[in-house]
Each structure stands twice: as C-alpha cells, then as structure tokens.
Amino acid sequence: NAGVTQTPKFQVLKTGQSMTLQCAQDMNHNSMYWYRQDPGMGLRLIYYSASEGTTDKGEVPNGYNVSRLNKREFSLRLESAAPSQTSVYFCASSSSNEQFFGPGTRLTVL
C-alpha cells in the first residue's frame, strides 16, 4: 500500500517548456487535489477533482491544466512553463475530510 505517489521528484525546465506531473493513489479515494507550496504562503489549491471524470479550479489555476485519467490517477500539466511556476507541487487524495499527501515534486523553471 504505497498511499499517494508522485513523479518526478525533481525537475528543471526552461521557460516555455511543457511537462506533466503524475500522481497516483491506491487508497480508492474519490477526491484528488493539486497544491503548490511557496515559502511563506502555505499550500494553495491549483485544481481539484471530486470524482473520476470531474475537475474544478482552485485558488491558483492559471497556467495549469489537469486530467483525471481514472480513479487512481490525476495529472497536472504545465503547457508553457514560467519562472513564477517554480515551486514544490503536492498531490493529495481524500475519501472524506482527511487529505493524504504525496511526497512532492520540486520544480524549477529557469
């Protein structure tokens, strides 16, 4: 039982490049989330998926897209990376209120 897994752990991009962050959970949770964490700003919700086939914008969705591929997997895509997207990205899942987090992806955009 791995919980929530994320790939990659680290990534460096050049401005304008695209990439997809992968997230998977094996806890049979309905809801999945993508957050970004920046110093002094806590965790901010980028996108949210209440169930397979549905997605919704969070607090900071600009510059990102998501896909809920199936119940297990929820990916985050940066179409044209910008330096402002340098951050640590966390995926999380929940079946009710408690959210379980993945190990994070540290992304640097040069």
Next chain:
Amino acid sequence: GENVEQHPSTLSVQEGDSAVIKCTYSDSASNYFPWYKQELGKRPQLIIDIRSNVGEKKDQRIAVTLNKTAKHFSLHITETQPEDSAVYFCAATFNDYKLSFGAGTTVTVRA
C-alpha cells in the same frame, strides 16, 4: 472562498515548554479544521483535527480548541521535544472537501 490566517509565523520554545499556534477563518460554513505537520523536505502529515460540533480534542501532548462564535482555533503542544521542530499548518474546509491552508508556523524547540 475561505481565508485562513495563522499566527505566529515563527515560534521558538525551550524544550519542555508549551507552544501555541492560533488560526482564524472567515467562512462560517467551515466545519472541519485539520492541523498538519511538515518536517523539512517531507510531505505534510495530519497530526490532529477537529469538527465544528466539538470544542476541544486532545491526543497525548497535542490538543486543539475551536471557538465557532469567534471563528478561531488553536493548536497546543505541551512538554515540547526536539522532534516537535517542524512547520505546522492549520486549515479549514470550504465548498465541501476543499481545504484552505494558513501560511504556516515554523516551530523550533531549543534543547
């Protein structure tokens, strides 16, 4: 959406003393208030939570209190130990299961 404010941003305590972190929220419909602990380079992990129908909850050395009228909740850590050094985040629900997080408190326990 929900706005959660957390204070202080940093807290330094002597080992064995207590630590208190306070949060306020804006949405009176919020009904779930978790606290997460994040060690350096690690993922946030839930340490305690409280629901709006409860005023206080305790788990060994940690406790959380909730004042719904004033819309604030607090985390109390007693008999602090070096392993309590971490960043602590409060959060509150909005729009079903979405969470809005505070900015975090860096706690340092001095030996």
